[in-house]
Amino acid sequence: MADKPQESPASRSRTTRGAVPPADTSPGRGGHDIEVARRPGEREAGAGRETAGRVRQMASAMVGGALLTMGLQSRSLGGAAMALAGGGLIYRGTRGRTLAGRVPGLRIRRAVVSGAPAAKTVLERSITIQKPASELYRLWRVAENLSKVMGHFADVTTTGPDLQHWKVQGPFGRTLEWDSHVVEEHPGEFLRWESAEGAELPNEGWVRFRPAPADWGTVVTLRFRFQPPGGALGDAAMKLLGGVPTTLAHKTLKRFKSLVETGEIATTRHNPAAREGGYAD
Amino acid sequence: MRALCWNGINDLRVETVGDPGIVNPHDAIVKVTMSTTCGSDLHFIDGYLPTMRQGDIIGHEFMGEVVDVGRDVTKVKKGDRVVVPSFICCGQCWYCQHDLYSLCDNTNPKAELQEPVFGYPTAGIYGYTHAFGGYAGAHAQYVRVPHADTDCFQVPEGLKDEQVIFLSDAAPTGYMGADFCGIQPGQTVAVWGCGGVGLMAQKSAFLLGAERVIGIDRFPERLKLAREKVGAETINYEEVDSVLDVLQELTGGRGPDACIDAVGMEAHGTGVEYAYDRTKQALRLHSDRGEALRQAILACRKGGTLSVLGVYGVMDKFPIGTIMNKGLTVRAAQQHGQKYLPRLLEHVVKGELDPSFLATHRFSLEDAPRGYELFKKKLDGCVRAVFLPN
Ligand SMILES: NC(=O)c1ccc[n+]([C@@H]2O[C@H](COP(=O)([O-])OP(=O)(O)OC[C@H]3O[C@@H](n4cnc5c(N)ncnc54)[C@H](O)[C@@H]3O)[C@@H](O)[C@H]2O)c1
Numbered sequence: 057m058a059d060k061p062q063e064s065p066a067s068r069s070r071t072t073r074g075a076v077p078p079a080d081t082s083p084g085r086g087g088h089d090i091e092v093a094r095r096p097g098e099r100e101a102g103a104g105r106e107t108a109g110r111v112r113q114m115a116s117a118m119v120g121g122a123l124l125t126m127g128l129q130s131r132s133l134g135g136a137a138m139a140l141a142g143g144g145l146i147y148r149g150t151r152g153r154t155l156a157g158r159v160p161g162l163r164i165r166r167a168v169v170s171g172a173p174a175a176k177t178v179l180e181r182s183i184t185i186q187k188p189a190s191e192l193y194r195l196w197r198v199a200e201n202l203s204k205v206m207g208h209f210a211d212v213t214t215t216g217p218d219l220q221h222w223k224v225q226g227p228f229g230r231t232l233e234w235d236s237h238v239v240e241e242h243p244g245e246f247l248r249w250e251s252a253e254g255a256e257l258p259n260e261g262w263v264r265f266r267p268a269p270a271d272w273g274t275v276v277t278l279r280f281r282f283q284p285p286g287g288a289l290g291d292a293a294m295k296l297l298g299g300v301p302t303t304l305a306h307k308t309l310k311r312f313k314s315l316v317e318t319g320e321i322a323t324t325r326h327n328p329a330a331r332e333g334g335y336a337d
Numbered sequence: 338m339r340a341l342c343w344n345g346i347n348d349l350r351v352e353t354v355g356d357p358g359i360v361n362p363h364d365a366i367v368k369v370t371m372s373t374t375c376g377s378d379l380h381f382i383d384g385y386l387p388t389m390r391q392g393d394i395i396g397h398e399f400m401g402e403v404v405d406v407g408r409d410v411t412k413v414k415k416g417d418r419v420v421v422p423s424f425i426c427c428g429q430c431w432y433c434q435h436d437l438y439s440l441c442d443n444t445n446p447k448a449e450l451q452e453p454v455f456g457y458p459t460a461g462i463y464g465y466t467h468a469f470g471g472y473a474g475a476h477a478q479y480v481r482v483p484h485a486d487t488d489c490f491q492v493p494e495g496l497k498d499e500q501v502i503f504l505s506d507a508a509p510t511g512y513m514g515a516d517f518c519g520i521q522p523g524q525t526v527a528v529w530g531c532g533g534v535g536l537m538a539q540k541s542a543f544l545l546g547a548e549r550v551i552g553i554d555r556f557p558e559r560l561k562l563a564r565e566k567v568g569a570e571t572i573n574y575e576e577v578d579s580v581l582d583v584l585q586e587l588t589g590g591r592g593p594d595a596c597i598d599a600v601g602m603e604a605h606g607t608g609v610e611y612a613y614d615r616t617k618q619a620l621r622l623h624s625d626r627g628e629a630l631r632q633a634i635l636a637c638r639k640g641g642t643l644s645v646l647g648v649y650g651v652m653d654k655f656p657i658g659t660i661m662n663k664g665l666t667v668r669a670a671q672q673h674g675q676k677y678l679p680r681l682l683e684h685v686v687k688g689e690l691d692p693s694f695l696a697t698h699r700f701s702l703e704d705a706p707r708g709y710e711l712f713k714k715k716l717d718g719c720v721r722a723v724f725l726p727n
């Protein structure tokens with residue numbers, strides 16, 4: 057299920073049988089990762105939903121509803137073109153091709169996939185980190201770091217060279233597990249992994265490191281793609297997506313940045329407070 | 338341990354809570370010897386800032402003794418007497434490396450609460466709203482200080498707590514506000530607000546070379562401190578017909594070269610706009626009363642600098658056209674304390690700065706609610722109440 061190099065986002069969406077072209081720009085994104093395709097009527101996935109609700113509540117208290125809605129809706133998503141391109145192309149993009157040139161004026165949008173047997177959920181974000189790409193690549197590959205960085209979402213254990221086991225708390229008290237293995241690597245620049253054959257919720261991901269301008273360090277882009285199988289089984293698997301927070305890539309990158317820049321991840325764990333028995337975060 | 342907690346709007350209580358401990362490898366635990374009230378606390382005590390939770394420990398301006406350190410702390414040691422800036426900063430990110438500490442990328446664990454409003458999250462603060470991280474505050478016997486090597490500053494021998502405590506927040510805020518003005522010889526700086534922050538901004542303006550400093554407020558005892566402890570000229574805005582006219586007359590019709598807002602979103606006022614702001618704020622239609630800020634914008638000379646230290650939400654009726662047509666430079670920030678602390682400590686050691694006059698009232702931690710009462714209502718000449726939690 058690896059993404060093949062694509063000529064344009066349009067050709068990509070044609071790869072999904074029965075897909076219609078991107079229908080309209082997505083509404084307020086409030087801190088969610090960029091999501092490329094989902095089924096009509098599909099609700100936003102998982103834990104992110106609750107946070108997003110809280111965020112909106114808090115923000116409107118602060119800003120006043122109308123203003124906020126405007127702000128969120130008009131937010132332009134520069135550089136987001138990448139979200140629509142495949143892994144191979146992304147990697148080659150680091151080799152001096154300009155993605156922007158291929159998709160002029162592109163704004164990210166949510167494609168509504170009508171009746172598609174294989175809906176995809178793609179979560180992608182970028183972050184800038186104060187370290188050289190080579191060092192970040194090395195740190196990403198340290199097993200202990202990966203399990204810390206993913207700790208908010210999954211228990212990731214390294215089970216062999218280039219092999220990981222993932223364990224995610226899904227909805228309805230279900231646990232989702234899968235193995236993943238590295239399928240493409242370009243040291244210092246790009247790393248891609250895929251879930252092993254037969255995973256209940258097939259998925260893949262990649263991370264890319266590119267130099268940032270001036271003294272900003274490195275731009276790190278992370279992408280996850282979850283691809284539940286179609287049919288009746290697919291519907292069940294789609295529900296499992298409820299365990300995937302829509303902020304997954306954004307949060308994971310933030311945790312990675314904190315860990316590698318400072319050696320720790322900010323937390324309010326064990327935070328004294330006068331509720332919940334003396335500690336509450 | 339005992340700690341002062343927020344239980345709802347205008348409801349502070351001292352409660353028994355868990356003791357903090359080392360959680361991350363760069364943490365220190367500080368036994369608080371002194372903490373103090375800040376005008377920023379009033380904004381959530383009065384309910385104008387969202388994301389407080391019942392039972393949160395408040396307080397962000399403090400000093401104390403280090404009693405424990407995490408395994409990766411190298412400079413700070415047990416037994417050190419330290420003052421700690423109110424913003425939690427990692428010291429490693431691009432912002433910290435460029436002295437923009439309150440913009441730190443890595444210390445707000447609840448960034449998702451801020452991102453919809455600010456676009457990008459700021460640093461965390463002790464004892465403040467959850468949008469600013471929700472860290473336990475410092476009106477407590479002990480407090481966990483992350484990134485101790487960046488955020489703990491050794492107190493030089495021979496200084497009393499009262500001389501140092503305000504270097505945690507009020508003094509670096511005021512100093513930064515004056516620094517923003519890029520003061521040139523012969524210049525006049527006007528400061529709205531004669532609370533802890535405003536008085537420190539006035540003092541700092543002199544330290545940074547201002548020729549004249551004008552403090553504006555309505556409380557006679559605060560104006561008196563501005564005159565006697567800082568050497569500022571003062572305007573009681575309740576006793577003059579127009580602050581604008583007085584400032585013009587004091588500056589030969591030009592207006593002050595720089596205007597500092599040290600008032601914030603709960604400004605008090607007398608005019609029609611004040612009534613408008615108050616009504617809208619009461620109805621929660623907007624979060625700010627902008628009287629002082631609008632006056633500062635109007636009073637500032639053409640091409641001058643507006644330096645905003647007061648805390649605001651999102652204000653409507655904000656006169657951007659006045660700023661634009663007058664060519665004002667606007668500077669604003671939450672305080673970058675880690676940038677200014679070394680130089681402020683030096684000023685204190687040399688006797689050029691002594692903020693201890695701000696500490697008008699002292700209380701045990703158990704009496705902290707009373708301290709906030711006096712501070713909030715500006716009763717009994719209270720400028721800042723300090724607490725002694727141990
Ligand atoms: N930027 C930062 O990092 C930072 C740090 C600390 C405090 N603050 C903010 O600075 C502001 C002041 O803090 P403080 O501790 O001095 O508070 P404070 O409440 O002690 O002082 C505010 C003063 O402003 C005066 N005031 C009210 N309306 C006025 C008006 N229209 N004109 C002139 N003066 C007026 C009040 O009478 C009072 O004396 C607050 O908004 C606070 O949140 C910002």
Ligand SMILES: [Zn+2]
Pocket residue numbers: 375376377378397398423506507
């Ligand atoms: Zn403060």
Ligand SMILES: [Zn+2]
Pocket residue numbers: 426427428429430431432433434440441442443
């Ligand atoms: Zn930082």
